[in-house]
Amino acid sequence: MTDTTTATVDNAPAPGTPLLQASNVVMRFGGLTAVNDVSLTVNTGEIIGLIGPNGAGKTTFFNCLTGLYVPTEGTVTYKGATLPPKPHKVTQAGMARTFQNIRLFHNMTVLENVLVGRHTRTKEGLISAILRGPGYRREEADSRAKAMEYLDFVGLANKAGTLARNLPYGEQRKLEVARALASEPGLLLLDEPTAGMNPQETRATEELVFAVRDRGIAVLVIEHDMRFIFNLCDRVAVLVQGQKLVEGDAATVQGDERVVAAYLGTPYEGNADSTTPEENQ
């Protein structure tokens, strides 16, 4: 009952083994196919980037991975097991995420936000909480210590008592990362972590992501900032109009003319490639 935290030990199997496997994921909303037949593998110890023009289906794909949407077709497995369609069980299994538009619990303090993140890694019987037994106190103290550790990791330890809504923008993003880490994930999904950041903050985020990886946590990141993504990622997948166009290391993706076309449009006299429509927003 008072058995706490399973530390990060089981989150770090030998690097290079498949952690998350999405196979042929299709997501349709009525007649609209937002994600079409996308497969993606994230191995342990990797940082994978997911890029694509706005509306390419990146966030929808993310939502399929985290159980917010149930894919119309295809499967998503994490550590070899198919993910349950309930988001809270996905978190329990070991995936955590941040959001494109920050979604903190604004009326709770920074520390409380991280404690909510620890929800799946703590246990508390209603009765023991009411009676405040020694086990409960120990667990609560333990939980707070762990939460402070994550705040320290992202550099927010001195803001623990501040209400989340009073944090400046960049720190709110950091808090989201701390909150996600608090669930002790094996895989962290970041949805546009540098949106709205200045170059300095972006560089700091880059270092933060590397530090996360060094803790044995694989990272899947959606981003628009090309420099950020190519500096960071071991592999990059490009999503255009719901389909995966290319996947490979930075050089491969940067050199692929279809990717260039998807972002910049085809040259005027260029050959008409069916996968490079310009109207894609």
Add this chain to the structure above:
Amino acid sequence: MHELPQNLVNGLLLGATYGLIAVGYTIVYGIVQLINFAHGEIFMTGAFGALSVYLGLGSGTSMWIAIPLMLLGAIVTSTVIAVLTERLAYRPLRNAPRLAPLITAIGVSITLQQLVWGFYPSAKSPRVFPSLPGGPFHVGGVLIQSADIFVVVAAVLSTLFLAYFVRTTRTGRAMQATAQDPDTAKLMGINTDRVIVIAFALGAGFAGIAGVAWGLRYGEIKFDMGFLTGLYAFTAAVLGGIGNIYGAMLGGLVLGLVQNLTAIYIADIPGMSQFSSQSWSSVWAFVILILVLMVRPQGLLGERVADRA
């Protein structure tokens, strides 16, 4: 004058009972944005649960033993019924348009009333509720019954417990998180279905306590006692700022005071004597509600709807 201290005390006591019930409206609303119109009936079934325990105990039992058992009976009855209604009536409608669960709540309310009316032994007329021994006490010119002491102790302890529970426990944090953003809460690993059940159960527990308090103060309980009382308690929750637990208590106290004081003192204003009867006191209660909402649409302690709880 008309013994102002006594009227203040009576008003606060009535208000504390409203507050205990209002807490249930407010917790559930804060988390699922459902106005659970059956909550008044949850309060009523709590009172009947306590009565059943009392009748089962046999006549010789001391009230000091009977009261804790009756409280337990009330809380268990209310909680079980509330959890069942959530499971059977509200959960299937979780993603339905707002109006569907609202109408369902009214249906549940009528159903519970009629079930008690039809199946509880001789519940078609008011049933006598046991009273506490001892008292009345005279404290500085104010007459206090032992049941009144029960109400005060119950209200204070319940509020303290709830504040402690929501602010400092893991489940309480999960409730706050769910109230602020259910989708994100899910992604943080919170089983929101479970949180919703706990919200219903907590509210029902308080309603059960209020049921016992009501029976002890008025000496009788009735199958339809939850209807009007529930409505006032809901008003109290709105007055205090729905979604805010302290607001529910405050709203209850204000409403109880207004009802009690207007019933007596309006008559002292020249030309207003015809508006001072007991039946007019509800009118004044709602006048106050309207006035408060004109100035503070979010209620006394409420926050903007965007960040409730």
